[in-house]
Amino acid sequence: MKVARISLFAALLALTASLTYAQPAVEVRVQNLLDQMTLEEKVGQMTQITLEVVSVGEGPGIREPLMLDRKKLREIILDRGVGALFNVGTHAHSLESWNEIISEIQDVAREGRLKIPVLYGIDAIHGATYTRGATLFPQSIGMASTWNPDLLRLASEITAVEVRASGIPWNFNPVLDSGRQPLWPRLWETFGEDALLTTAMGVAYVKGQEGDANDISAPDRVASCLKHYIGYGHPVSGKDRTPAWVPDHYLRQYILPPYIAAVAAGAHTVMVNSGDINGVPVHINRYLLTDLLRGELGFKGLIDSDYADIAKLYQNHRVAADNKDAVRMAVMAGIDMVMVPADFSFTDDLIALVREGKVPMSRIDEACGRILKLKYQLGLFDNPYPDKSLKARFATPEAAVINLRAAQESLVLLKNEGGILPLKKSAKILVTGPTANRLSVLNGGWTYTWQGNREDLLPKDKLTILKAIAAEAGANRVSFSLGSTYDSEADIAAAVKAAKKADVVVACLGEEPYCETPGNIGDLTLPQSQLDLVLALQKSGKPVVVVLLQGRPRIIRPIVDGARAILLAWLPGMEGGRAIADVLFGDANPSGRLPVTYPRSPNDLVLYDHLWTENTGGTNRFNPQWPFGFGLSYTTFAYSDLKLDKSSAARGEVITASVTVTNTGQVAGLETVQLYLSDLVASIAPPNKRLKGFRKIELAPGESKTVYFTLSGEEMSFIGLDGKPVIEPGEFRVTVADLSSNFTLK
Numbered sequence: 001m002k003v004a005r006i007s008l009f010a011a012l013l014a015l016t017a018s019l020t021y022a023q024p025a026v027e028v029r030v031q032n033l034l035d036q037m038t039l040e041e042k043v044g045q046m047t048q049i050t051l052e053v054v055s056v057g058e059g060p061g062i063r064e065p066l067m068l069d070r071k072k073l074r075e076i077i078l079d080r081g082v083g084a085l086f087n088v089g090t091h092a093h094s095l096e097s098w099n100e101i102i103s104e105i106q107d108v109a110r111e112g113r114l115k116i117p118v119l120y121g122i123d124a125i126h127g128a129t130y131t132r133g134a135t136l137f138p139q140s141i142g143m144a145s146t147w148n149p150d151l152l153r154l155a156s157e158i159t160a161v162e163v164r165a166s167g168i169p170w171n172f173n174p175v176l177d178s179g180r181q182p183l184w185p186r187l188w189e190t191f192g193e194d195a196l197l198t199t200a201m202g203v204a205y206v207k208g209q210e211g212d213a214n215d216i217s218a219p220d221r222v223a224s225c226l227k228h229y230i231g232y233g234h235p236v237s238g239k240d241r242t243p244a245w246v247p248d249h250y251l252r253q254y255i256l257p258p259y260i261a262a263v264a265a266g267a268h269t270v271m272v273n274s275g276d277i278n279g280v281p282v283h284i285n286r287y288l289l290t291d292l293l294r295g296e297l298g299f300k301g302l303i304d305s306d307y308a309d310i311a312k313l314y315q316n317h318r319v320a321a322d323n324k325d326a327v328r329m330a331v332m333a334g335i336d337m338v339m340v341p342a343d344f345s346f347t348d349d350l351i352a353l354v355r356e357g358k359v360p361m362s363r364i365d366e367a368c369g370r371i372l373k374l375k376y377q378l379g380l381f382d383n384p385y386p387d388k389s390l391k392a393r394f395a396t397p398e399a400a401v402i403n404l405r406a407a408q409e410s411l412v413l414l415k416n417e418g419g420i421l422p423l424k425k426s427a428k429i430l431v432t433g434p435t436a437n438r439l440s441v442l443n444g445g446w447t448y449t450w451q452g453n454r455e456d457l458l459p460k461d462k463l464t465i466l467k468a469i470a471a472e473a474g475a476n477r478v479s480f481s482l483g484s485t486y487d488s489e490a491d492i493a494a495a496v497k498a499a500k501k502a503d504v505v506v507a508c509l510g511e512e513p514y515c516e517t518p519g520n521i522g523d524l525t526l527p528q529s530q531l532d533l534v535l536a537l538q539k540s541g542k543p544v545v546v547v548l549l550q551g552r553p554r555i556i557r558p559i560v561d562g563a564r565a566i567l568l569a570w571l572p573g574m575e576g577g578r579a580i581a582d583v584l585f586g587d588a589n590p591s592g593r594l595p596v597t598y599p600r601s602p603n604d605l606v607l608y609d610h611l612w613t614e615n616t617g618g619t620n621r622f623n624p625q626w627p628f629g630f631g632l633s634y635t636t637f638a639y640s641d642l643k644l645d646k647s648s649a650a651r652g653e654v655i656t657a658s659v660t661v662t663n664t665g666q667v668a669g670l671e672t673v674q675l676y677l678s679d680l681v682a683s684i685a686p687p688n689k690r691l692k693g694f695r696k697i698e699l700a701p702g703e704s705k706t707v708y709f710t711l712s713g714e715e716m717s718f719i720g721l722d723g724k725p726v727i728e729p730g731e732f733r734v735t736v737a738d739l740s741s742n743f744t745l746k
């Protein structure tokens, strides 16, 4: 009896404690706060300002190391109620410096009437890109080449820790734009041309950032940001932020699926495409932002504008007469927060619009409420300060090991004639070309700076390709001659002379780092001076191994036949030099597969899932340099026994496909098994095939594994002209490697 009474007492105590200490639901806290806020304070929350505005100095004169201007900080936070700051216009800061910057910002926020913490966001797109010494992974196009979502998830988890260790809780990534326009200078920020691969990678990335349960108050998680919703990757001209013409059913078939999945995976924020689709800038497209994203996809989080996109509405798109008109259109279409980025034009105009009754207060409460909710979810109201204990988890040796593995798996071996690779470490090697001895080219844009081209800032302890080759083969066996810069001859004759003394030449070609609009090009072909270098070297009679460091598939047709091996490295990150040397010498077996179609000619940019009319033979033959999904290994794989568990299925029935893969070579290797489905006849011209499943497996020499895939109605459907999924009876073909088998859907 006594025992029972004590436990009742304990239960009562626990109940009282929980009643006293448990926080009310986030929604209640948000409403309480909204009830106390003025219009000015609410619109201030919707305003996002760049860090430079509150830094000491201006423009190129910003003080280094960065110092916050207390007066400006107090003005924007206390007087104007700014809710969010973002990015870095200068360059990466140390972890300590970030901790100080964020603490100072939050100190000022705590002096405010309502003590609302500031939300800081950053582009940590391949690691904590703006924190010195961070673990910088391959860029997304390289991560997609791994076809390994589990590995991307690990990379994303490490990124979340390192960003949060910097005191920053919000990462503007993943980029879910589809990479279906090879000229586009942001192709390397995407996971390639296929919706299924992008979906798998996007979901893995979101979960790595936010955790299984999306509890972003956890000290080592950040809020992710799906961008750039939607259709940004489709500029017809290939130039950044230029028009896209995308029919709704195409958008839903090829572009929307990764967003559907990533919203379902719980991503907390979305950033909007700066461009226009079908003549309507996405920033004012209520159908896309509100009806589709919120209504159909059920997105409940925060919608952020992209950089200066209100101004672009009247300056570039010319759909608004002035800033005020643009603000009204964007806010009423569904934008919650605006990356202004440097003044109060948005804030002042929005306040006036509400006073004039042109924007209802309910819309302001909705947008501001979402921002406050995110701040609560991130735990910022409880503790907005950097967690200093995370320093111990910043750029650890374990993270570098995962990074090296990611870099190795991202490399795509496109050619290896006569098994020239792997090279013997005893060989005399000439290393040449503009990308051989630079770290910046391994990393690309969003690396310490926006453009990623400040070689002088990058860590001195990381290895370029040249240094990594010398470290593995011995410096006395390795020579270097530049041969060509990115776009003009350096000294090709000297490189040819040096080649004569070597056994093999490793020619490192590619692109100078770039980001966004500055990366526009008018020709997808690699600059002539680089092709000339390789052609001259090929004439020397020495075997030439080409290594490509680039963010998009630059055309290299003139040098393909004469090259003995071609290794596409994309932008493999800070361990990229080591990873490339590991693959060249056979310490790692390449397993990357192309996440895009590699074109042969600049005006022939047909993708793998083209319609049948794009491949009718003769002059209209689908003829890429290398197909989507392609990549070689140092071992060989044989496919056999492709089986379907039924040859005909009723609607709603699931078909199971199985296939056996055998490692028929001498070394262990990773193979990505890819299943494609063709709907042979459909009421809208069907694509010749689409990827419907993939699995990356490891096989020891001689080992076989059977891989299973299921095909349900979802895989068999396509989007009709009315924007809805349709399943039509008829014949389908399943293809895995060079095997295929048909089934009939009744």
Ligand code: BGC
Pocket: 087, 123, 172, 227, 271, 306, 307, 516
């Ligand atoms: C880019 C975004 C980026 C933003 C903030 C814009 O120019 O389009 O991808 O997140 O800047 O840095």
